[in-house]
Amino acid sequence: MKLHETYTLNNGLEIPKIGFGTAPLKGEEAYNAVLNAIKAGYRHIDTAQVYGNESDVGRAIKDSGIPRENLFITTKLDSRIKNYDDALDAFHASLKRLGLTYVDLYLIHAPWPFDDIGSVHNEGNVAVWKAFEELYEEGYAKAIGVSNFDVDDLQFLLPQAVFQPAVNQIKRHIGFPQQAIETYCKNHGILVEAYSPLGRGAFFDDATVLSYAQEHGVHPAQIALAYLLQKDLLPLPRSKNPEHIKANGTIDFTLSDDAIDALDRLRFD
Numbered sequence: 701m702k703l704h705e706t707y708t709l710n711n712g713l714e715i716p717k718i719g720f721g722t723a724p725l726k727g728e729e730a731y732n733a734v735l736n737a738i739k740a741g742y743r744h745i746d747t748a749q750v751y752g753n754e755s756d757v758g759r760a761i762k763d764s765g766i767p768r769e770n771l772f773i774t775t776k777l778d779s780r781i782k783n784y785d786d787a788l789d790a791f792h793a794s795l796k797r798l799g800l801t802y803v804d805l806y807l808i809h810a811p812w813p814f815d816d817i818g819s820v821h822n823e824g825n826v827a828v829w830k831a832f833e834e835l836y837e838e839g840y841a842k843a844i845g846v847s848n849f850d851v852d853d854l855q856f857l858l859p860q861a862v863f864q865p866a867v868n869q870i871k872r873h874i875g876f877p878q879q880a881i882e883t884y885c886k887n888h889g890i891l892v893e894a895y896s897p898l899g900r901g902a903f904f905d906d907a908t909v910l911s912y913a914q915e916h917g918v919h920p921a922q923i924a925l926a927y928l929l930q931k932d933l934l935p936l937p938r939s940k941n942p943e944h945i946k947a948n949g950t951i952d953f954t955l956s957d958d959a960i961d962a963l964d965r966l967r968f969d
Contacts, residue, residue, distance in 0.1 A: 731756040731760045744758060750814070754794055774803065774804060791841075822856045873902075
């Protein structure tokens, strides 16, 4: 049962191997999905400032009845913020919306604003990272990391960091390889988390994926998650359907090396 298994981050903190993603859920949809995920056994919940659902996630956390120390909560800084003071202010606003006294993981959501993808903000990211390091040292964030960072972004940040990022959260699923950044992160002790691990269902009807799903008696989504887990990546599936939520957390089979190789050869956006 992968929901109760963990990876160990580069600062020694344990993080559940499967997280529950919450974008773009809002309001009661977000609340119910998170509550159902926690009831299904998920202990790792991922949200972000820009998702607009931190209050809903926080309410579900509170109502779940699970002790705070048994949960792993991630949120992310709005990618438009690229200065020290605003980063600190935004973090404490997130913490208030979540109704928590700390988060387990805090991420820079992207190296660039989402409305200006690809623009360069190296110095701004370093300034934000200094704020993150302060939050880490003060115990407000048990681990700190980044999201959507490529090799060039990390090559600029790492030499100026006192504490190395624990995580890089990137888009990753069957048919969407990210070999360069995955290799770089692994070589530097940075865990890669995979958002959109189900590829919006793009490969659910693929003959190769379906053949392995039939072989193991599971849904194609579970093949997608097993594939990532066997590559030592951390998937963040999201669903509103309680049955799908439960199934996505039940990965109790192993894909063969031949299956992994076959899935590696697929390509999807």
